[in-house]
Amino acid sequence: MIRSIVVLCAVFGVCSRSWADEVAVAVAANFSAPMRQIADEFERASGHHVRLSPGATGALYAQIKNGAPFDLLLAADDETPARLEREGNAVAATRYTYAIGKLVLWSAKPGVVDDKGGVLRQGNFERLAIANPKTAPYGEAATEALTRLGLHAGLQAKLVQGNSIAQAYQFVASGNAELGLLALSQVWKDGALVSGSAWIVPESLYAPIRQDAVLLARGADKPAALALLQYLKGDKARAVIRAYGYGL
Template sequence: MKKTLVVAALALLASMTVAHAEEVKVAVAANFYKPLQVLVKNYQQSSSDQVMLSVGSTGKLYAQIVNGAPFDIFLAADQKRPRKLVKAHVAVAGSEFTYAKGRLIFWSKQPKLIDGSERYLKEGKFNKLALANPKAAPYGAAAVATLKKLGLYNRLKDKFVFGQNIGQTYSYVSYGNVQQGFVALSQVYRNGKISTGSGWIVPNHYYPAIRQDAVLLSKSADNQAAKKFLAYLQSPKAKQIIHSFGYDVSDK
């Protein structure tokens, strides 16, 4: 009889835990997808809430949100779209914050091809150059700004191969469809160094700062699970993980 009561109590406790678990739907810019997977895994070690991810370019995710996509949180690759959502009352005023500052790298999967400087890029002895669509992806806009800063845009523009977002751009280069291109540093950087291939980390002053903002969407203003996850993203542990992928997490 006692054993039956214990089993029943455990079953009730399990059902209560499941009942209190909530689902958080996050729209995330492609550059931050890999770091966010690690963050979610860490977060769910201490939370029963389920974090569901939808990845794409900032521009396309923004359009989906404006058209009523059922997301709770938007992790953009810029500040412009979250601010526009707040202004349009689609996102909660005061909920936005910069969760990371992105870095750009000119990268190739081929080791030793790029010597850590802009020399190979300036030589231009290649047929294709991958970059994300600058109209939809902030990292693509940063690549264009870099090329203009170096005076290379007009000379190289006929070689551009555009990815819909930085994730697709990375795929072009990592699978060898294009030998080199501009990708997010976070895609090829782990624990203080480029983890694979070769590249030139573009100096910050070559392109406008890529301040990536998070925002809570208005339809989820009372979603406590979404609020808890946003709070976690601002925690020291989360910032440590984000920094390990090459992002700047300073408050300046």
């Protein structure tokens, strides 16, 4: 019955207000801005309310395992949702890739980062911010890219780690670090760089950042959770995802 209602909502683009409910979404920090925009559009269309909890994917996994009341997970990788599915914390056959993330070298100041990332080799900076590679997939990608460039060992003393990609961004935006290896979505909107200077890191330098969504066990029978998962696959949501620089 609930799944039939979700299909009708998807077809007509609106759900009856009598079915209005709240959906709690654990969302990877890199996707918090586009997800807020998608959530606002979804709320207007459906009448449901979306409660977002951004964070590092590893930290969100730990919260889910400890009983945090989330209905959906939008991760920054594909392994964490798959692991939750294997462990019985997510609903089988609901997992899919909602975005392909991209890594960027960014400075809050114009003219600092050249179009080939040469500033990394020059080394005339004090701090390079990345997310913790143990809990944040973008941190892992940053470490991999630096290693493939042959720079990781030489820059080790200059690395500062944020608990999440959001904190790594704040280090750079505040001036506490001159550079950061971040998610492109944090500095990109509508096909252009929002501010500062940047080099989009070639995707050949790190493993594809496949970001998967999955319905968690707690949301299995919630109309709002099922409706939002369906909405994320639609054209309006996908347009927002593209606008922030993600691949699909």
